[in-house]
Amino acid sequence: MSRTTRRRAIRAxxxxxxxxxAGLLVWQGSYAAFSAxxxxxxxxxxxxxxxxxxxGVAGSFLGTTTTPLINASNIAPGATSFxxxxxxxxxxxxxxxxxxxxxxxxxxxxxxxxxNLSSAISVTVDAAAVGAAAVVDPTCAAAGPxxxxxxxxxxxxxxxxxxxxxxxxxxxxxxxxxxAGTQRVAYRFTWSFPSTASDNLFQNASTQADLxxxxx
Amino acid sequence: xxxxxxxxxxxxxxxxxxxxxxxxxxxxxxxxLWFVAGLVAITLVPILFGWRPxxxxxxxxxxxxxxxxxVLAAPTTDADQLVGRVTVFTDPDRPxxxxxxxxxxxNADGTLVTQGDANPTPDSSTITLDDVEGLGRxxxxxxxxxxxWARTGQWLLLLLLLGSLVLAAYVVSRDQDEDEPTEPTDGxxxxxxxxxxxxxxxxxxxxxxxxTPLDPGxxxxxxxxxRLRVLxxxxxxxxxxGLPTSAAAFSAxxxxxxxxxxAGNWSYTTTVTGLSPWLYWKLDETAGTSAADTxxxxxxGTYNPNANAFTRGIAGAxxxxxxxxxxxxxxxxxxxxxSSSTTMNAPTQLTEVVxxxxxxxxxxxxxxxxxxxTGVAVAGSGGTYDRHLYMDGSGKxxxxxxxxAYFTVGSNGTLNDGAWHMAVGQxxxxxxxxxxxxxxxxxxxxxxxxxxxxxxxxxxxGNLAGWGGSWNGGNSPTTNSGTAQNRPFAxxxxxxxxxxSVLTPAQIASxxxxx
Numbered sequence: 164m165s166r167t168t169r170r171r172a173i174r175a176x177x178x179x180x181x182x183x184x185a186g187l188l189v190w191q192g193s194y195a196a197f198s199a200x201x202x203x204x205x206x207x208x209x210x211x212x213x214x215x216x217x218x219g220v221a222g223s224f225l226g227t228t229t230t231p232l233i234n235a236s237n238i239a240p241g242a243t244s245f246x247x248x249x250x251x252x253x254x255x256x257x258x259x260x261x262x263x264x265x266x267x268x269x270x271x272x273x274x275x276x277x278x279n280l281s282s283a284i285s286v287t288v289d290a291a292a293v294g295a296a297a298v299v300d301p302t303c304a305a306a307g308p309x310x311x312x313x314x315x316x317x318x319x320x321x322x323x324x325x326x327x328x329x330x331x332x333x334x335x336x337x338x339x340x341x342x343a344g345t346q347r348v349a350y351r352f353t354w355s356f357p358s359t360a361s362d363n364l365f366q367n368a369s370t371q372a373d374l375x376x377x378x379x
Numbered sequence: 380x381x382x383x384x385x386x387x388x389x390x391x392x393x394x395x396x397x398x399x400x401x402x403x404x405x406x407x408x409x410x411x412l413w414f415v416a417g418l419v420a421i422t423l424v425p426i427l428f429g430w431r432p433x434x435x436x437x438x439x440x441x442x443x444x445x446x447x448x449x450v451l452a453a454p455t456t457d458a459d460q461l462v463g464r465v466t467v468f469t470d471p472d473r474p475x476x477x478x479x480x481x482x483x484x485x486n487a488d489g490t491l492v493t494q495g496d497a498n499p500t501p502d503s504s505t506i507t508l509d510d511v512e513g514l515g516r517x518x519x520x521x522x523x524x525x526x527x528w529a530r531t532g533q534w535l536l537l538l539l540l541l542g543s544l545v546l547a548a549y550v551v552s553r554d555q556d557e558d559e560p561t562e563p564t565d566g567x568x569x570x571x572x573x574x575x576x577x578x579x580x581x582x583x584x585x586x587x588x589x590x591t592p593l594d595p596g597x598x599x600x601x602x603x604x605x606r607l608r609v610l611x612x613x614x615x616x617x618x619x620x621g622l623p624t625s626a627a628a629f630s631a632x633x634x635x636x637x638x639x640x641x642a643g644n645w646s647y648t649t650t651v652t653g654l655s656p657w658l659y660w661k662l663d664e665t666a667g668t669s670a671a672d673t674x675x676x677x678x679x680g681t682y683n684p685n686a687n688a689f690t691r692g693i694a695g696a697x698x699x700x701x702x703x704x705x706x707x708x709x710x711x712x713x714x715x716x717x718s719s720s721t722t723m724n725a726p727t728q729l730t731e732v733v734x735x736x737x738x739x740x741x742x743x744x745x746x747x748x749x750x751x752x753t754g755v756a757v758a759g760s761g762g763t764y765d766r767h768l769y770m771d772g773s774g775k776x777x778x779x780x781x782x783x784a785y786f787t788v789g790s791n792g793t794l795n796d797g798a799w800h801m802a803v804g805q806x807x808x809x810x811x812x813x814x815x816x817x818x819x820x821x822x823x824x825x826x827x828x829x830x831x832x833x834x835x836x837x838x839x840x841g842n843l844a845g846w847g848g849s850w851n852g853g854n855s856p857t858t859n860s861g862t863a864q865n866r867p868f869a870x871x872x873x874x875x876x877x878x879x880s881v882l883t884p885a886q887i888a889s890x891x892x893x894x
Contacts, residue, residue, distance in 0.1 A: 181411065182413055184414050189520070235639070238640060259630075333472035359892070367644050379630040
C-alpha cells in the first residue's frame with residue numbers, strides 16, 4: 164500500500180495549504196485595514212461614493228463655502244419674508260437622501276443676555292431639484308445666467324425659529340431623494356423677524372449659524 | 380480574489396480516470412474546503428475570548444474594507460487607542476444598528492469624530508466611548524459574503540458556493556473510496572474533516588444536510604460519528620448566520636458657514652422715518668408754537684391758538700424713544716394744523732397715524748383734512764372736512780371719508796381707557812381700513828375715494844357735523860346736519876404721521892412693534 168501512503172502524504176498538503184491561504188488572507192487584510200499608523204487616505208477620496216458641495220452665494224461649488232448666504236444687519240421687528248437661495252450639488256456614484264440641518268447657533272445679546280435673537284427669527288426651508296447644471300440665483304429670482312427658484316418645491320422644514328431648525332441629520336426634516344451622478348438641489352430660506360410684545364429685548368442682538376447639508 | 384472564485388476551483392468530475400486526476404481533484408477540493416473552514420474558524424473562534432465579528436454591509440471604508448468582509452472587533456476602553464483606527468460602534472443616529480468607521484479625532488469633551496475612508500467628510504454625529512463596540516483587530520475578507528448574498532437575494536451566487544462545497548466533499552470522498560473502499564474510518568486527519576459537507580458562514584447548512592443521503596459518495600455519513608460532525612458543523616454554520624452586520628455608511632456633507640442676523644437699534648422714530656412719511660410731527664416740543672416735522676419735508680405745524688392751550692412735555696406713547704414726550708390738549712380751543720400758507724389737494728392715497736390717550740366721554744376729532752386752516756367752517760359755505768380719525772362719545776374711534784355720502788369704519792371696541800393707543804386710517808387702493816394698536820379692525824369699506832377738495836391737515840379739533848355715531852353729552856352733531864359742530868378732543872396726542880400712500884399691513888405692524 165505504498166501508493167496509498169504516498170497519496171495520503173500528498174493529500175496532507177491540502178489542509179496546510181487551505182488553512183495557510185485563509186490565514187494569509189486574514190493577515191494581509193487586517194494589516195491593510197487596521198495597522199495603527201494608518202489614517203484616512205487622501206486618495207481614498209477619489210473612491211468616494213458620495214460627494215456634496217454648495218455654491219454659497221452663487222460662487223464656485225465647494226465643500227465648505229464661507230461667504231454666508233444670509234447676512235442681514237440692522238434688522239428690526241416686522242421685517243418680513245426675505246428669501247435667499249443656495250444650490251447644493253451631489254456628485255456621488257450612488258443615490259442618497261439629502262437633508263438640511265443647521266449648525267450650532269451662536270447668540271449675542273449684551274443688553275439682555277437671556278433673550279436670544281435665534282428664538283425670534285422665523286425660518287422656512289423649501290427645496291427643489293434643479294437638474295444637473297442649473298444654478299439658482301441667491302435672490303431666488305432669475306438673474307444673469309442663474310435660474311429662479313422653481314415652483315413645485317418641497318417644504319423640507321416647516322416654519323420654525325432659527326433655533327428650532329433641526330440640528331442633526333437624524334432630526335432633519337423631509338429629505339430630498341438624489342439619484343446617482345451629478346444632481347443639484349436648490350434650497351430656499353424664507354426668514355422674517357416678526358414683531359412681538361417683547362421684541363424690544365432684541366435691540367442690537369445678533370445670532371449666527373452654519374447651514375449644513377448631508378447625504379446618506 | 381474575486382467572489383466568483385469558489386466555482387472556478389471545482390475540479391473536473393473524476394469519473395473515467397480515477398488515479399492521478401482524482402488525486403489532484405481531491406487535493407484541490409480538500410484545499411478549498413480547508414480554506415473555507417479556516418475562514419469560518421477564524422471568524423468564530425475569537426468569540427471565545429471576547430472578540431465580536433461584524434459583517435460589513437456597505438462600502439464607505441473601501442478600498443480597505445469591502446462589503447462582505449468580517450471585522451473582528453476587540454473590546455476596548457481606551458479612547459486614545461481608538462484614534463486613527465477602525466472602530467465598530469453603535470450608530471448614534473440609528474441606535475439599533477452598528478457602524479464601522481475610522482475614528483479620526485477626539486474632541487475636548489471626549490466625544491470621538493468618525494469618518495468612512497471613502498467619505499469626503501467626517502460623520503456629522505460624534506460618538507462616545509459608550510457607543511464603541513470594539514476596535515477592529517482582524518479582517519476576515521469575504522467571509523460575510525454569503526450573508527450579504529442571502530440578504531440581498533443573490534441566490535445564484537449562494538447556490539454556486541454551496542454547490543462548490545458539496546462537489547468538493549463529493550470529490551474528496553470518491554478520492555478516499557478509491558484508496559480504502561471498505562474502511563469505515565478515515566485514515567488521515569484531512570479526510571476526517573473535509574469529507575463533511577462544509578457550508579460557509581451562510582445559511583446553507585440545512586440544504587446540505589438534506590442533500591447528504593442522496594449523495595452516493597457520502598454514504599458513510601450514516602456512521603454516527605459522521606452524523607455528529609455534520610450536526611456540529613450545521614450548528615456552527617447556523618451561529619455564523621447570526622453574525623451581526625455593521626454598516627459602513629456612505630455619507631457626505633457640505634456647509635455654508637457663518638450666516639448671520641443682527642438686529643439694529645430700532646425705535647419708533649427710525650421706523651417711521653424709514654418708511655419715508657409725508658409728514659411726521661413727534662410733538663416733542665416743550666415751548667413755542669411750532670411743531671417740528673421730523674419727516675424732513677418741512678411740513679411744520681402750528682400749536683393754535685397759543686402755547687397755553689397745551690400741556691407739553693408729558694410722558695409720550697413710546698418706550699423705545701428718547702425723548703419720549705407728548706402733549707395734552709385743553710379740550711376746548713387747542714388745535715394743531717399744518718402751517719403752510721397755501722392749500723394742498725386732498726390726498727387720493729392716504730395713511731394717517733395718530734397716537735392718543737384719553738378718558739373723555741365727549742369724543743372729538745383726533746386728526747383730519749379740513750378747510751379752512753383754522754376755526755370751523757360750515758359745510759355748504761366752502762368748508763370741507765373728511766379723511767379724519769375721530770372718537771365718539773362712547774369711546775369708539777372712527778375713520779370717516781366723504782364721497783357724496785358719509786363712509787365710516789369703526790374700531791372693534793372703546794378706547795377711552797386712559798392708555799396710549801395707535802390709530803391708523805387708510806384710504807385709497809383697497810378701500811378704507813382702520814387699524815388700532817397694529818391690528819386691523821373688522822370694519823372696512825370698499826369706498827376708495829374721498830372728497831375732491833383742498834385744505835390743510837389738523838389735529839385736536841374740527842367740524843364733525845353730519846358724522847353721527849354714538850354721541851352723548853351736549854352739542855352732538857347729528858347725521859347730515861349742515862351746521863358747524865366743532866368737536867375738540869380732550870386728551871393727549873403724540874407721534875402724528877402721514878403718508879400719501881397706502882402702507883402695507885406689515886409696515887403698519889412694524890410701526891406698532893417699534894413703539
